[in-house]
Amino acid sequence: MKKLTLLMVMIMLVIVTAGCQTNTKEAGSAASPSPSASPAQAAQKAPVEIEFWHANGGELAQVLKDQVDAFNNSQKDVVVKAVFQQSYDVTGQKLQAALVGNDVPDVVQLNTRVWPVFAKNGALLALDDYIKNDKDLNFADFKKGLLVNTTFDGKQYTLPYNRSTPILYYNKNIMKEIGLDPENPVTTWDDLAAAAKKATIVKDGKTERFGFAASMSGWYNYSLVWSNGGSILGDDGKTVLLDKPEAARGLQLWSDMINKDKTMMPPTSGTSTSGSSAGQTLDQSFFNGKVAFIISSTGSLGTYQSSIKGFELGSTFLPKFNEYAVPTGGANLAIMNKISKEKQDAAWKFVKFMTSKEQAIFFAQKTGYLPIRESAEKSPEMQS
Numbered sequence: 001m002k003k004l005t006l007l008m009v010m011i012m013l014v015i016v017t018a019g020c021q022t023n024t025k026e027a028g029s030a031a032s033p034s035p036s037a038s039p040a041q042a043a044q045k046a047p048v049e050i051e052f053w054h055a056n057g058g059e060l061a062q063v064l065k066d067q068v069d070a071f072n073n074s075q076k077d078v079v080v081k082a083v084f085q086q087s088y089d090v091t092g093q094k095l096q097a098a099l100v101g102n103d104v105p106d107v108v109q110l111n112t113r114v115w116p117v118f119a120k121n122g123a124l125l126a127l128d129d130y131i132k133n134d135k136d137l138n139f140a141d142f143k144k145g146l147l148v149n150t151t152f153d154g155k156q157y158t159l160p161y162n163r164s165t166p167i168l169y170y171n172k173n174i175m176k177e178i179g180l181d182p183e184n185p186v187t188t189w190d191d192l193a194a195a196a197k198k199a200t201i202v203k204d205g206k207t208e209r210f211g212f213a214a215s216m217s218g219w220y221n222y223s224l225v226w227s228n229g230g231s232i233l234g235d236d237g238k239t240v241l242l243d244k245p246e247a248a249r250g251l252q253l254w255s256d257m258i259n260k261d262k263t264m265m266p267p268t269s270g271t272s273t274s275g276s277s278a279g280q281t282l283d284q285s286f287f288n289g290k291v292a293f294i295i296s297s298t299g300s301l302g303t304y305q306s307s308i309k310g311f312e313l314g315s316t317f318l319p320k321f322n323e324y325a326v327p328t329g330g331a332n333l334a335i336m337n338k339i340s341k342e343k344q345d346a347a348w349k350f351v352k353f354m355t356s357k358e359q360a361i362f363f364a365q366k367t368g369y370l371p372i373r374e375s376a377e378k379s380p381e382m383q384s
Helices: 002-011 059-074 088-100 115-120 128-133 144-150 172-177 189-199 218-226 245-259 277-287 298-307 341-354 357-367
Strands: 048-054 078-084 107-111 158-164 166-171 201-203 206-213 291-297 313-316 329-335
Touching: 048 088, 048 341, 059 078, 059 298, 059 341, 059 357, 078 341, 088 107, 088 115, 107 115, 107 158, 107 341, 115 329, 144 158, 158 298, 158 357, 166 172, 166 218, 166 298, 172 189, 172 313, 189 206, 189 245, 189 291, 206 277, 218 245, 277 291, 277 298, 291 298, 298 313, 298 357, 329 341
Parallel strands: 048 078, 048 107, 206 291
Antiparallel strands: 107 329, 158 329, 166 291, 166 313, 201 206
16 A cells, blocks of 8 residues: 555646534533523534435445544534445436436535536536635645646536546566566556567467456546647647547557557446446456456555455556656535535535545545645655
């Protein structure tokens, strides 16, 4: 875990995308209400219950449960009920249906590529007033590179929660087998292509082991293009630039590895962390030693560590052409717009807790996701 933690801290340098409350009262006032107090005023106020939709399954489920339990136990004003929604895509689909039926959750974990659609349609609450008026928040402490994917039309609709980048996982045993140093993994795409050739095993015309695997998840392609100085889209956000030499080089490399060299396991739709059967096929092949190198999210660390069979796991930056370049993915937390003010206030307390320095450290250490705050990244826990 120590090496992966250091890797996460280093990754932040190359990301392209530029408790209980105490009330002071007079002595004796807490022991008995004033004679004029009504029974309702004298009774303890019932906590506000809010529902939180999330997509943290597998190894992440227990980590999130620990966080929610910690929040619920830290105060008596708000009770959070966490509801698992299978995947990012399913969460988005169910939220759309819930909006039609006017029966929405209060807080929702939304993928970085999905939440802007809901913000545009007025479904999400702009958080600017909460951020401005909450003196305990320290908004400036959030990693600036991770805040790029949190605003829409000049307003702050989400805060970063489980944010990640793709990295290269590899089988150290296979590295030794093909004569490479497992402690000094490949650094360029050309080196990876060469290593994949050595690692691929074909018998009787059938590939028994592939050198490399990656799904068709779009964010992997960003890294291929960016590291060679290319762009996916032009400055107008509309012109596609994938036919330019800078962009085509990486995509051509993958095409050759699949169709010519036969060293890359044919990719399928869905990412290896999405819960799709396609992504799970790639993962299982790696876990079973049938793939030497695979791209996946930093957030997959826990699952990978607990699932590998009979070999030592390694991890490193995605390879490069000219420079290291990675996008950020994962999800943010949002509060729904059309819920009561009381629930919005309660939801804000929960979101602030989940994105605090302490929880950022806890979540990063337990999962492999990036520390979302500067103070978390620089903390002794993350540096040790």
